[in-house]
Structures are given as structure tokens and as C-alpha cells.
Amino acid sequence: MTAAQRKQNKSLVEGIIDKTYFESPESAVKAFEKLREETDINAAKPYSIDVELTENDTVNHPKFGLGFVLELVSPTKVEILFEEGNILKLVCNQASRK
Incomplete structure (x- = not known):
């Protein structure tokens, strides 16, 4: 993802997701759907x-599918929102540690 795409996605995430989107699983699913519509x-x-x-x-996980960091x-470690409204903490950035 280029810096320009990341900046665009950041403004979308900040404009779509706030704390109310995590008050219920249904609202987290709606946040995911809006992000998918507005993100490349x-x-x-x-x-x-x-x-x-x-x-x-934006990530494509082999088990959980599309997700938004x-x-x-x-x-x-990152926290990612996946399609079913699941928010998971996953390990990343390990290449620099080898």
C-alpha cells in the first residue's frame, strides 16, 4: 500500500469508526462493511x-479473510477488524527481528 493509499484509508477509518461502532457485534460488522465499500x-x-x-x-488473512488494521x-502486534465484526490482536513485523 502506498503512502497516499494509507493516508486515504486513514481518513476513511477515522471518519467511519468511532467508539460507538464497537458497542455491539452488529455495529462492528456495519463498520467493516463501510470500510470495505470505501477502501481499495x-x-x-x-x-x-x-x-x-x-x-x-488493509490485510488479507488466510483464515479470517479481509481485515482493517x-x-x-x-x-x-496489531488489532484488526475482520468481516464478522471480530477484532483480533495478531503478531506482525517479525521480519525485522530475524
């Missing part, structure tokens, strides 16, 4: 523990 999902990075991720990136929890 063709730029999604294939997920692996080696992939470099940061806030507002909501937060960089630590240098090696």
Missing part, C-alpha cells in the same frame, strides 16, 4: 507474521 481492497497485504503492518493498513498495539 485490491491493495490489501497478504497477512503473515513477517508482514510489516501499521494502523489503517485499527491500531498498532506494539511494534510487533
